Amino acid sequence: MKILVCISHVPDTTSKINFTENDTKFDTNGVQFVINPNDEFGLTRAMWFKEKQGATVDVVTVGDKSTEPTIRKALAIGADSAIRVDAEPLDGFQVAKELAKVAQDGSYDLIIAGRESIDYNGGMVPGMLAKLIGANFINTCVSLEVEDDKATAVREIDGGKETLTANLPLVIGGQKGLVEESDLKIPNMRGIMMARKKPLKVVEPVAETPLTKAEKFEKPAPKGEVKLVDADNIDELIDLLHNEAKAI
Amino acid sequence: MSVLVYTESENGKLKKAALEVASYAKAVADAIGGNVTAVSINSDNNDDLANYGVHKSLEVSDEKLQKFNADAYAEVITQAAKKVDAKVVVISQSANAKYLAPLLSINLNAAYASNVVDVPKTDNEFTVERTAFTNKAFNHTSLSTDVKILGLSNNAFGLKESKAEMTKEDFSAELGDDHFKINVESVDKNTDKVSIADAEVVVSGGRGLKDPKNWGMIEDLADVLGAATACSKPVSDMGWRPHSEHVGQTGKPVASNLYIAIGISGAIQHLAGISASKTKVVINTDDEAPFFKAADYGIVGDAFEVVPKLIEKLKDFKANNA
């Protein structure tokens, strides 16, 4: 089985979010970038397939040179080779088009992406990619098994779960649950050394025009002070929730 | 110019979110000058849509669409959009809507903006405001295609009544085997409990509750309020609660009217995911817990004393305000 894991390079979850150039650009100053958390679960699941079922695992990111430490980390975790599409990602559609080219060139059986990239929260790249290449697509995937050319997946729905089956080639939008948090792979010294020797191929973009543009950013208005209610005065809380907040 | 809204139903009944997206679609139609057409799949009665500005209701009833199937549903909406020559297609951000949206976007060659929180501005370009960086920022996004898809964040617009003369029309989409390549083997849905996505009120517990055995009072509080239960990430990582209850930046987003956090410190990743909720209440022993900076109301106190009292008082309140 040939697996491709799509990796979005995102600010660490603790990052302070600021903007520059008149609030038109995300300020990367002092920001630590990591593998998108949803993709980390997918990557670890891919490693499981590699170890248990003999798969090869490539990772891909669409981004400039600054994203290379993030994909090197994926190599250190155990991916066999990495591809970087040398383009500045501007929207989900453009990224999906670039990934579609990589996916078609590599004829992958399984493409593991994340449910959502935690920076732009688009939630669109995996589905668009699947449609573009004519593969099956399962979103919010919390469990995935593959036998021969058939996949069984569990998808999270509002208020429950659903079990689905589909033939390969398949694209998933994965998340926590694909593997347990405690099973997430962290690169060790040997992995880091080996990663240096693994291939990282830089490919030219197909240069698709994005369909959307992030024109301007804004930060939420600062919050007012919290109203403290005495632990012995629950009636006051109920009154505030009912009459002031109109929340109950 | 026409706006198409996909109004979701469950077991034949329109969801509340359907009325919200209809309200929003009406506002979009007013902004671009046009009418709203709704498309629904196996919904028994769509009369209520007329109260929220829907002009025409396209009604699909098809045995093959009993279970949700993203490809087939996206195809139905695609054909409906083409039929009414829709310039804007409005959907919710339910799990199913988010699943089908990117497929719809490719079908229609339409730009898709997710997590939209406001009516588009159309004076110059067509721009919408959406949340980004998991609620840590807003982003004004322009969409450049002829047809556009907008995914409205839950509870971002609310219900706005607007009476319309609505006509109904049976609509059947042409679907081939190709649209049913994914098989739904089984659905495991908790039908007697409201889901986090649909809930008006969410009661959430953190590590401060110390033991999974202590969740009885969280469930009781949720029962009184008709709320969904949720938890912080470590609580689900330790297996105290199911993963499906994990909320926050890497879990489920919460955009309820009321969010009550009990024994949760308020880490940045937690707050990011729940901050779209309108009113936030925190109950925590530590008055320095960061959650107090994000909350509207707070009680500094021991959950094991405060929560049982709150349950009793709320029962009285509900009895008097029924």
Ligand SMILES: Cc1cc2nc3c(=O)[nH]c(=O)nc-3n(C[C@H](O)[C@H](O)[C@H](O)COP(=O)(O)OP(=O)(O)OC[C@H]3O[C@@H](n4cnc5c(N)ncnc54)[C@H](O)[C@@H]3O)c2cc1C
């Ligand atoms: C400094 C910086 C600035 C950026 N500015 C913008 C901007 O202004 N507007 C904008 O939309 N995007 C911008 N991006 C790109 C953004 O990080 C995403 O790569 C891309 O836009 C898709 O976002 P999404 O939220 O739609 O992805 P989603 O659809 O939410 O992503 C889902 C999954 O798709 C895959 N995926 C997403 N992006 C990539 C990628 N680049 N390479 C490989 N796999 C990927 C991952 O598996 C991910 O989990 C910027 C990135 C950086 C580093």
Ligand SMILES: Cc1cc2nc3c(=O)[nH]c(=O)nc-3n(C[C@H](O)[C@H](O)[C@H](O)COP(=O)(O)OP(=O)(O)OC[C@H]3O[C@@H](n4cnc5c(N)ncnc54)[C@H](O)[C@@H]3O)c2cc1C
């Ligand atoms: C990459 C990454 C992603 C993450 N994503 C998420 C996410 O999506 N969601 C999330 O929740 N977390 C997330 N986290 C974890 C986050 O950083 C915090 O560790 C976590 O939210 C803390 O959970 P907690 O508030 O339940 O526990 P704690 O931080 O341990 O807080 C427990 C609180 O309970 C209070 N308390 C103790 N006893 C009582 C009592 N008797 N009555 C009342 N209060 C009491 C304490 O004062 C304390 O404030 C993420 C972390 C990382 C690194």
